[in-house]
Amino acid sequence: MPTLTVDLGNRSYPILLGTAMLAKPQNFLPYIGKGRPLIVTNDRVAPHYLETLRQAVADCHPASLVLPDGESHKTLQTAGLIYDALLEGRFGRDAVLIALGGGVIGDLTGFAAATYQRGIGFIQVPTTLLAQVDSSVGGKTGVNHPLGKNMIGAFHQPLAVIADIDVLGTLPKRELVAGLAEVIKYGLLGDAPFLDWIEHHIDALLALDSAALAEAIQRSCANKARIVGLDERESGPRALLNLGHTFAHAIEAGLGYGAWLHGEAVGAGMCMAADLSCRLGWLSAADRDRAIKLIERAGLPTRLPEQLKPTDFVRLMAHDKKVLAGQLRLVLLKAIGEAVVTRDFEPSKLDETIASYCAPPYAA
Amino acid sequence: MPTLTVDLGNRSYPILLGTAMLAKPQNFLPYIGKGRPLIVTNDRVAPHYLETLRQAVADCHPASLVLPDGESHKTLQTAGLIYDALLEGRFGRDAVLIALGGGVIGDLTGFAAATYQRGIGFIQVPTTLLAQVDSSVGGKTGVNHPLGKNMIGAFHQPLAVIADIDVLGTLPKRELVAGLAEVIKYGLLGDAPFLDWIEHHIDALLALDSAALAEAIQRSCANKARIVGLDERESGPRALLNLGHTFAHAIEAGLGYGAWLHGEAVGAGMCMAADLSCRLGWLSAADRDRAIKLIERAGLPTRLPEQLKPTDFVRLMAHDKKVLAGQLRLVLLKAIGEAVVTRDFEPSKLDETIASYCAPPYAA
Numbered sequence: 054m055p056t057l058t059v060d061l062g063n064r065s066y067p068i069l070l071g072t073a074m075l076a077k078p079q080n081f082l083p084y085i086g087k088g089r090p091l092i093v094t095n096d097r098v099a100p101h102y103l104e105t106l107r108q109a110v111a112d113c114h115p116a117s118l119v120l121p122d123g124e125s126h127k128t129l130q131t132a133g134l135i136y137d138a139l140l141e142g143r144f145g146r147d148a149v150l151i152a153l154g155g156g157v158i159g160d161l162t163g164f165a166a167a168t169y170q171r172g173i174g175f176i177q178v179p180t181t182l183l184a185q186v187d188s189s190v191g192g193k194t195g196v197n198h199p200l201g202k203n204m205i206g207a208f209h210q211p212l213a214v215i216a217d218i219d220v221l222g223t224l225p226k227r228e229l230v231a232g233l234a235e236v237i238k239y240g241l242l243g244d245a246p247f248l249d250w251i252e253h254h255i256d257a258l259l260a261l262d263s264a265a266l267a268e269a270i271q272r273s274c275a276n277k278a279r280i281v282g283l284d285e286r287e288s289g290p291r292a293l294l295n296l297g298h299t300f301a302h303a304i305e306a307g308l309g310y311g312a313w314l315h316g317e318a319v320g321a322g323m324c325m326a327a328d329l330s331c332r333l334g335w336l337s338a339a340d341r342d343r344a345i346k347l348i349e350r351a352g353l354p355t356r357l358p359e360q361l362k363p364t365d366f367v368r369l370m371a372h373d374k375k376v377l378a379g380q381l382r383l384v385l386l387k388a389i390g391e392a393v394v395t396r397d398f399e400p401s402k403l404d405e406t407i408a409s410y411c412a413p414p415y416a417a
Numbered sequence: 418m419p420t421l422t423v424d425l426g427n428r429s430y431p432i433l434l435g436t437a438m439l440a441k442p443q444n445f446l447p448y449i450g451k452g453r454p455l456i457v458t459n460d461r462v463a464p465h466y467l468e469t470l471r472q473a474v475a476d477c478h479p480a481s482l483v484l485p486d487g488e489s490h491k492t493l494q495t496a497g498l499i500y501d502a503l504l505e506g507r508f509g510r511d512a513v514l515i516a517l518g519g520g521v522i523g524d525l526t527g528f529a530a531a532t533y534q535r536g537i538g539f540i541q542v543p544t545t546l547l548a549q550v551d552s553s554v555g556g557k558t559g560v561n562h563p564l565g566k567n568m569i570g571a572f573h574q575p576l577a578v579i580a581d582i583d584v585l586g587t588l589p590k591r592e593l594v595a596g597l598a599e600v601i602k603y604g605l606l607g608d609a610p611f612l613d614w615i616e617h618h619i620d621a622l623l624a625l626d627s628a629a630l631a632e633a634i635q636r637s638c639a640n641k642a643r644i645v646g647l648d649e650r651e652s653g654p655r656a657l658l659n660l661g662h663t664f665a666h667a668i669e670a671g672l673g674y675g676a677w678l679h680g681e682a683v684g685a686g687m688c689m690a691a692d693l694s695c696r697l698g699w700l701s702a703a704d705r706d707r708a709i710k711l712i713e714r715a716g717l718p719t720r721l722p723e724q725l726k727p728t729d730f731v732r733l734m735a736h737d738k739k740v741l742a743g744q745l746r747l748v749l750l751k752a753i754g755e756a757v758v759t760r761d762f763e764p765s766k767l768d769e770t771i772a773s774y775c776a777p778p779y780a781a
Contacts, residue, residue, distance in 0.1 A: 129493060129497065133493065136562055136568065136569055137562075137564075140562055140564035140565055140568060140736070141564065143735070143736065167571065168532065168559075168569050168570060168571055169568070169569065170568060170570070171557065171558075171559065171567075171570045171571055171572055171650075171651075172571065172572065172650075193535065194535075195532075195535065198500055198501075198504055200501075200504035200505065201504055203535075204500065204504060204533070204534060205500055205532050205533065206532060206534070206535045207531065207532055207535055207536065207571060208535055208536065286535075286536075287535075371507070372504070372507065
């Protein structure tokens with residue numbers, strides 16, 4: 054399988070994708086170099102893969118730290134546990150963190166790497182589909198704040214991303230489905246041929262067909278790498294990757310982080326983005342329905358959770374990072390495969406979308 | 418007075434130095450632009466200067482946050498108060514933090530700016546001599562950890578540094594003296610003519626002579642800007658700026674942060690660096706004595722604090738960031754005005770220096 058490169062000048066790095074990747078020392082040693090590795094993982098992933106990875110990098114005498122699993126632990130306090138382990142282990146600037154886990158572990162570990170002694174190296178070893186296709190690539194790191202998701206963070210690119218398709222075999226079905234939300238996102242926002250392909254292979258992906266998964270991951274990462282390479286710090290086109298995410302962040306904040314998986318919230322959020330795009334006259338009803346149908350076939354939610362009232366939802370959206378000088382920016386669709394970042398929409402149309410996506414008794 | 422520039426490509430920024438700087442809107446408005454300012458200061462500085470600065474930037478409707486004063490508050494928890502204020506005030510990525518205070522406020526506020534929503538702009542308004550000549554320039558931001566000073570941080574350059582000489586009039590004498598340690602440092606490490614000048618003007622500086630202070634700050638900042646411009650991320654020559662600092666960090670950690678002022682610890686640390694350089698045969702005894710004499714005339718400590726035992730001190734030094742792959746790197750002097758970063762020294766000589774600088778009953 055080809056290696057992809059995220060092209061960022063002297064911060065460029067490879068994405069290595071394949072099977073049995075975790076057991077191969079040659080996937081890790083070139084990036085650890087003479088550094089001292091600390092593997093950071095969680096208590097759900099550790100029993101499956103920590104020992105395999107420890108063996109692969111045994112020549113570098115790795116230390117390891119097992120954190121509690123879950124989005125509720127993606128906090129400054131948990132990042133503090135990584136700092137503690139580094140300082141208690143007397144790690145210097147030659148420390149290399151290895152993030153073995155899903156998006157939470159990757160974001161937390163990346164943030165600790167960005168901020169320990171003003172920046173050390175780290176390697177992403179994503180163990181969920183969502184992390185393999187999205188969060189491990191692109192250098193966004195961070196933790197949540199009670200008032201907002203990912204509000205504290207840094208851009209810090211990894212030394213390498215090492216994605217092992219085999220690990221998806223132990224992934225709960227719900228998390229596989231959540232990962233498919235981001236796969237579908239790449240098709241919707243900028244790659245119509247890929248969206249066609251996903252429509253034809255959604256059942257194979259849900260059945261964990263290796264060849265289908267490999268192609269989905271490879272095409273997703275290629276899309277992400279291309280967009281990140283254009284705009285590392287999200288001053289322009291990178292914002293397109295947030296299709297569905299402003300809605301999703303409001304869902305996650307409203308329910309409490311972790312109640313819905315991020316990908317689930319993105320699924321419902323993309324439906325809302327498609328709905329609003331249609332109400333604005335930008336997307337045909339047929340294309341709106343096509344997008345929603347695929348999200349539904351993937352097994353993702355296509356409605357807001359019952360607990361959220363329209364007024365709550367509007368308030369939660371106002372906290373999003375994409376609010377620039379008081380104006381909400383959204384990623385919307387001009388067509389399948391053509392997303393735009395815009396502030397130029399009628400607020401009343403957004404209200405209609407929100408009302409129509411809220412469950413009874415709040416629904417319009 | 419000329420404006421200096423820290424030359425870092427698209428991250429270049431000016432250092433504006435002069436009198437009555439805080440009251441002038443034109444010093445701030447170009448850097449705030451269309452952003453929303455939040456002034457971060459402490460409860461010692463606020464009564465003197467917060468209102469003046471608020472008036473200067475009144476057109477931008479600044480918010481302000483007053484933190485408790487002191488090195489013991491340079492923590493992740495206090496950074497959390499800045500995040501809270503930003504989120505409760507619904508600040509977006511257009512927020513601009515204005516750090517009004519000494520090194521603690523500058524480092525904390527800079528760290529919050531580096532990490533709020535993955536990086537927002539900030540302006541340094543240093544109110545101590547130490548911050549004006551050192552910590553406000555160069556983009557090092559961070560907080561302390563119980564196991565080490567500045568262990569959590571980021572490189573994040575300010576939009577501008579605005580240094581008002583007038584504010585030194587309200588600075589306690591002890592803090593003025595602490596700032597002189599860094600002024601002397603620039604002479605010792607790389608600018609022998611400046612060291613001569615300081616020797617001739619040390620009494621004027623201690624008497625708060627405005628012209629002398631202005632020249633000392635200007636020449637110090639020019640030295641710092643030059644070195645930072647060569648090496649933003651401290652992979653090479655920038656490490657020279659740590660002359661005396663590895664010793665100083667051990668003193669500060671050993672006593673508890675804040676017991677000695679940073680500059681006081683740097684004063685004693687530079688004496689130790691000069692002593693070790695002499696024991697290694699690199700610096701003449703006359704030049705060692707010349708350095709120590711000037712540090713003493715400035716009113717800085719030239720010995721270790723009584724509480725520290727040699728064994729404690731060695732252990733504390735081993736925690737420093739400059740320990741690379743287990744080997745301690747120090748900044749030492751080949752001559753007055755010529756510092757080097759080196760791992761190439763006999764450990765027994767370092768032990769001799771430590772023993773001779775410890776107070777009885779530990780002294781050799």
